[in-house]
Amino acid sequence: MESKRWEEMEKDCLVKVFMRLGLDDLTLTVPFVCKSWLAVAVDPLCWQKLDFRQIDVLPWSSFSKQFSIFYSLPYFSFSHLLRLCLKRSCSSVTELRFPLKHTSLEELVLASIECPKLKVLALPILSPSEEVHLPKLINKWKHLQKLEMESKPNSFTEMVKTIGMHCGEFCGLTVSGTIGSEDALAIVDHLPNIHCLDFSRSFLVKEGLLTILNGCKGLERLNVDDCVGFDGEDREVLAMASAIKDFSNKRCRLNYEHVDEECDLGSGYYFCGFVF
16 A cells, blocks of 8 residues: 655645644744645634743743744744734634733734634733733623633633623633632622633632532532632531532642741841741
């Protein structure tokens, strides 16, 4: 049986292979191999999952320099990369993970317009002035199922309310920060049927945790690893969480650990106080 060369493979087969590649290969490698690969690489199916956290988008990185050269750009910006990926996706993006930094509000607005089918979203770290716009952007993603946030925005309760009103398929939330009583009540009031919650590395007091455990009866997974604010071995918490299939409470503690000795950070700076 005569074997085919890669460039002679049927398009459907190549698409399935290219769908598994990272954005670095899809933008800098595959399109420049041959014309047949280029024709396949621009298929929207290859651009449904955009994970920008797997590449270094700093202007001086190797990826950024090559991207500028290959696409004849005077300089690199994340906006150039995002626009290329969204153009090739033809509004078919289902998963979008922004870089933690170097993302502007304008780029988020663009994604809210160009990604109407979005199901999974990982937000970047934004300034307080930009965070206030998140609820309006969330309103555009009607099919959103999972949301990941590295830190809790000031507009968190409004975002939860918006998700509850407009995202009927929503089932998973990941966020770190200070989860107060108001936040816990917002989750219970607007997302009572949520399946997965991840509050790892957050400040979460026992009362707030009990509010969520008592109000979100559909929880299947709850991660509170490394949280401060309650004892991980608290019997009442463990009893209420016993019905959850996947409950993780590793290294939870009631208070911050106190550092008794000063820590020399160099250049005349010292640290003394509470740490995780």
